[in-house]
Amino acid sequence: MxxxxxxxxxxxxxxxxxxxxxxxxxxxxxxxxxxxxxxxxxxxxxxxxxxxxxxxxxxxxxxxxxxxxxxxxxxxxxxxxxxxxxxxxxxxxxxxxxxxxxxxxxxxxxxxxxxxxxxxxxxxxxxxxxxxxxxxxxxxxxxxxxIAVSVKSDLSAALVATGQAKPGEAEEVRRMLARSIDAMLDRALLVASAVPATLQLLPVATGHTDAFWQFGQVRSGLVAGALLVREAGGVTLDAHGAPWTLRSDAFIATTPGLAPAVIAALSSAA
CATH class of the missing domain: 3.30.540.10 (Fructose-1,6-Bisphosphatase, subunit A, domain 1)
Structure with missing residues (x-):
């Protein structure tokens, strides 16, 4: 309070x-x-x-x-x-x-x-x-x-995005990213990949994009967008569906209605 x-x-x-x-x-x-x-x-x-x-x-x-x-x-x-x-x-x-x-x-x-x-x-x-x-x-x-996040709850109608956290990511992070993109291509309407993270999170906060995820973490690329998305009515979670924190090794920002489907898709890629 x-x-x-x-x-x-x-x-x-x-x-x-x-x-x-x-x-x-x-x-x-x-x-x-x-x-x-x-x-x-x-x-x-x-x-x-x-x-x-x-x-x-x-x-x-x-x-x-x-x-x-x-x-x-x-x-x-x-x-x-x-x-x-x-x-x-x-x-x-x-x-x-x-x-x-x-x-x-x-x-x-x-x-x-x-x-x-x-x-x-x-x-x-x-x-x-x-x-x-x-x-x-x-x-x-x-x-x-x-501003407010979108109201979508159907992943097959969703526009989703991801990107590298930083250059020179560890091999396992790169492989998880590749698998996650493949999993989302099977489930979402369209998948984009670009940097930086903040510029991918602004459209989530305004409802123009429905979800963003990232493996790995760079604090400065996530904290601004995390607060904007949450205050716009969205959720920020880790890959297991727990609330995202600076201790998390994965980041998801999406609508409350899409969160279960996004987590399920990313879990299949982990």
Whole structure:
């Protein structure tokens, strides 16, 4: 239960978070070109680092001013619990690889965690100008308009999506992903695979896609979308149907009506 003082404080923090992700997004947008291409791995990594540095230089100071007591999660590919207290989990250039290739599918994310639970989040998509936000127990919004997951309960009519958690996944994770895609191709209407995770979870939260799953975990790619989906009326589960946490090794976000069928499909691939 969140008391009134905490709720008022959280509203103020969330307003600052929205300003922060939009400010960092403006930096990335100014650096973006649809003509951008990279020729080799060295150039790719240098471009990724440059984007991260430019956007983080705006995002991090703004968030630290909004909540100076919260610790900072410095590991962009980190997984597992962070521990008690408040933490900032962010990605200043989520989908960075898409940005540097001149493609859509990139954003800025910021999530405030309390005792390993996401409680506030803001996601800005600079190419569309959209900003998504959510506060635990108070709903999810797109540019201040409430959003909701789809009402589907038939997997054969569902649009579903997945993707890699990160480059260089372990062999068993790769094999599970391949088997799960095959299982979903047998059961769902359409199956998509793309990165980053956040950009696949936004359509789940708004009801344009019906489910997303991922094996493995990168905290910064899941916590923002997890809170948005839950506050939009969806569920986030592990592959066994238990509530998803930072200790889970698989992630499912879907509608309550589709959850049993999605879990059954993924269990057949495990």
């Amino acid at each position: 969140i008391d009134n003082d905490q709720a008022d404080e959280d509203r103020q923090i969330l307003a600052h978070m929205i300003d922060a992700v939009e400010g960092a997004g403006a930096v990335l947008l100014a650096r973006f070109s649809r003509d951008s291409r990279v020729a080799d791995r060295e150039t790719l990594l240098a471009a990724i680092d440059a984007n991260d540095e430019a956007a983080t230089s705006v995002l991090r100071p703004a968030l630290e001013r909004a909540r100076p007591s919260a610790r900072w999660d410095d590991d962009e590919e980190g997984a597992g619990p962070l521990g008690v207290g408040e933490w900032w989990v962010t990605d200043a250039a989520e989908g960075n690889v898409n940005h540097i290739h001149g493609s859509a599918g990139w954003a800025v994310t910021a999530t405030l965690m309390r005792d390993d639970v996401p409680v506030l989040t803001a996601v800005h998509v600079p190419l569309t100008g959209e900003t998504y936000s959510a506060a635990q127990g108070r709903g999810a919004f797109l540019d201040a308009r409430p």
